[in-house]
Amino acid sequence: MLNKVYDWIDERLDITPLWRDIADHEVPEHVNPAHHFSAFVYCFGGLTFFVVVIQILSGMFLTMYYVPDIERAWESVYYLQNQVAFGQIVRGMHHWGASIVIVMMFLHTLRVFFQGAYKKPRELNWIVGVLIFFVMLGLGLTGYLLPWDMKALFATKVTLDIVQSTPLIGDVLKTLIAGDEYITGAQTLTRFFAIHVFFLPAVLLGLIGAHFLMIRKQGISGPL
Amino acid sequence: MSDKQRVTRRQFLTYTLMGVGGFMAAGTVMPMLRFAVDPALQAKAGGDLIATGLKESEITNEPQRVDFKFDQQDGWYESQVTQSAWVYKDNNGDIIALSPICKHLGCTVNWNGNEEFPNQFYCPCHFGRYEKDGTNVKGTPPRGPLDRYDYEIKDGVLYLSMRAKPRGGA
Ligand code: HEM
Ligand code: FES
Numbered sequence: 152m153l154n155k156v157y158d159w160i161d162e163r164l165d166i167t168p169l170w171r172d173i174a175d176h177e178v179p180e181h182v183n184p185a186h187h188f189s190a191f192v193y194c195f196g197g198l199t200f201f202v203v204v205i206q207i208l209s210g211m212f213l214t215m216y217y218v219p220d221i222e223r224a225w226e227s228v229y230y231l232q233n234q235v236a237f238g239q240i241v242r243g244m245h246h247w248g249a250s251i252v253i254v255m256m257f258l259h260t261l262r263v264f265f266q267g268a269y270k271k272p273r274e275l276n277w278i279v280g281v282l283i284f285f286v287m288l289g290l291g292l293t294g295y296l297l298p299w300d301m302k303a304l305f306a307t308k309v310t311l312d313i314v315q316s317t318p319l320i321g322d323v324l325k326t327l328i329a330g331d332e333y334i335t336g337a338q339t340l341t342r343f344f345a346i347h348v349f350f351l352p353a354v355l356l357g358l359i360g361a362h363f364l365m366i367r368k369q370g371i372s373g374p375l
Numbered sequence: 376m377s378d379k380q381r382v383t384r385r386q387f388l389t390y391t392l393m394g395v396g397g398f399m400a401a402g403t404v405m406p407m408l409r410f411a412v413d414p415a416l417q418a419k420a421g422g423d424l425i426a427t428g429l430k431e432s433e434i435t436n437e438p439q440r441v442d443f444k445f446d447q448q449d450g451w452y453e454s455q456v457t458q459s460a461w462v463y464k465d466n467n468g469d470i471i472a473l474s475p476i477c478k479h480l481g482c483t484v485n486w487n488g489n490e491e492f493p494n495q496f497y498c499p500c501h502f503g504r505y506e507k508d509g510t511n512v513k514g515t516p517p518r519g520p521l522d523r524y525d526y527e528i529k530d531g532v533l534y535l536s537m538r539a540k541p542r543g544g545a
Binding site for chain 2: 222305312323326327329332333334338
């Protein structure tokens with residue numbers, strides 16, 4: 152049945168070369184843990200991506216209940232965690248995933264670093280990777296404020312203090328990020344929400360796309 | 376024609392398309408950028424001084440904590456907030472109003488908050504300390520002296536600014 156549907160579409164649109172080009176290539180022996188167990192270090196990049204997918208999915212579902220308003224944010228998180236079926240699981244996925252993704256990214260970076268896989272011709276992909284790292288830190292930072300509890304509020308105040316200590320442009324920078332010169336409040340929460348849920352995920356997907364394109368083009372670096 | 380280079384059709388088309396395209400892109404992006412940076416460009420709220428409940432005659436050489444309330448507008452959100460200050464008269468008889476917000480990570484400091492360090496402001500979070508005039512004690516975590524409020528005496532009552540200002544220095 153599914154085959155028939157596929158053939159029907161393929162006959163009209165010739166979609167086979169499209170996905171073949173992306174997906175149909177051999178996994179080199181030296182990166183396959185079935186051949187050399189130590190090749191598991193090559194898994195961390197994929198694991199990072201896997202957790203990113205979980206973050207995006209669980210995040211999308213969280214926004215079905217979450218309200219980015221200082222009077223209701225905390226209540227909405229409390230409600231989605233304690234009243235909604237599987238709320239604890241979905242929030243838990245997002246909460247723990249946020250830390251695990253950093254760990255995975257770190258391990259992936261270590262592998263690339265110690266294997267020297269960043270060397271010519273892969274310098275650009277190292278740079279894109281570093282950008283991904285910063286975007287990920289940004290996601291963790293902006294997401295942390297969203298539950299709007301005491302920990303979130305004071306952590307963000309400290310963050311804004313750090314931003315404000317930037318030479319020369321510190322005050323403007325802080326106002327831009329917080330939405331107000333002094334107050335860490337209603338406008339800070341909406342800004343962080345917008346950045347967390349729309350701006351940074353969009354940038355992240357673009358960067359990850361570039362990352363994978365380059366890998367596809369250059370292949371995985373050879374064995375040591 | 377003269378020896379000036381003529382613009383070919385292709386060049387002409389490229390320039391026009393780039394010009395129109397650039398105009399359209401700018402027209403789309405500019406409103407959004409201006410929208411995003413608005414908080415940084417809004418006129419400063421200006422500093423009304425707020426009446427505290429404290430009479431000038433009640434201010435002594437010993438720092439005392441004064442709470443004062445004012446209405447705060449945070450975008451679309453209006454609320455009454457309470458600020459606190461440590462107020463005293465220094466040896467010259469000048470009034471000093473210090474912010475209780477620790478210059479390390481923002482906890483609240485107390486005058487004589489620790490018996491071991493009399494006549495100092497003490498922060499319980501990471502043991503930050505300040506002299507009576509707000510200067511941070513070297514070797515403790517704070518990065519600078521406590522902020523100060525502007526003040527005014529009107530009809531014998533202490534008025535303070537809504538926000539305390541950094542004093543600079545380390
Ligand atoms: C790699 C990507 C992401 C990371 C690292 C991340 C990180 C975080 C963190 C640390 C929190 C605070 C969670 C807590 O304190 O329990 C949070 C909350 C939240 N995030 Fe994300 N996030 C990511 C992507 C997304 C995306 C794509 C969306 C939506 C489309 C999203 C929506 C939310 C919402 C609505 C909350 C508030 C609910 C809550 O605190 O449980 N996140 N995020
Ligand atoms: S916050 Fe006061 S010493 Fe750290």
